[in-house]
Amino acid sequence: MLSFYWHYYLISFVFFLLIRFLLSFARVKSKVLTYEEAINHVSEEEENECSGNDDKSAWQLGLNCQHVPLQFKRYSKSESLTRSEEYYELMNKRRxxxxxxxxxxPIEVIHNVIKTAGTSPSGAHTEPWKFVIVKSQTIKEQIRQIIESQEEINYKKRMGKEWVDDLKFLRTYWVKEYITDAPYLILVFKQTYSVDANGKKQMHYYSEQSVNIAAGILLTAIHYAGLVALTSTPLNCGPAIKVLLQRPAEEKLALLLPVGYPNDDCVVPDIKRKALEELAVVH
Ligand SMILES: Cc1cc2nc3c(=O)[nH]c(=O)nc-3n(C[C@H](O)[C@H](O)[C@H](O)COP(=O)(O)O)c2cc1C
Known part of the structure; x- marks a missing residue:
């Protein structure tokens, strides 16, 4: 009897092992690690960062990069305090x-804020970003058409009730006048790698984090220059916008920012920000 049904027992056993493996994998992903586990743990993201590190990469700096004295202006403690307060007051007005x-x-202002974003730190100084400035009304209209057609589907189908409800306080929907009203769109593209003039591939380490930091610096520069922006991540629009703007394979749309001045009737949601006690913990 047992020998007759052996293949059923084997299939059940393999299935059992597979389920156990999947469950243990899910547990590792969600559980809080002990110190011993954490110290030996390499996250999936970090593994991915290492996987592209092969001999094809053309590292441009290497040991030939000179080290020069740091240009650093030292402030007194009280000056630092004043400056940090002033900067907080300034940035707390960003909306x-x-x-x-x-x-x-003026286009020079747009150039300057992008140059400022380009001062951002990046993994191994690979500068994994490209900022595409759109001033052409025709291209803005084409981008608006892509976004509105996708956003209508996003709002009606893809996002689901909870997400749509969570956005209600913003009073946004799929019609996006701001895309064609704002004098400029800045589209932030993340480059996962780059290719040099000789066709050699340079891996970009931590491109996600690097481009996000650059976007943050861009937003502060826009605010400091007296302009306003809308940080947006148009869902499902990246590939079509990438084709429209003829961006290369290694680039992925990270953010789209209309930039300009607010109109005279501009209103914003009356939101509160986390207090320091909620923002930070000190050890
Ligand atoms: C990653 C990211 C994506 C966002 N996407 C959108 C968006 O698609 N549409 C929108 O109206 N606002 C978007 N926002 C803006 C947020 O709604 C806004 O930052 C938040 O409500 C806080 O308001 P504040 O920026 O005025 O402080 C986005 C913000 C971030 C950081």
């Missing part, structure tokens, strides 16, 4: 704006 004036902005 995401969804109602733009059509008033033009």
């Amino acid at each position: 995401t704006v969804r109602h733009f004036s059509k008033e033009s902005v």
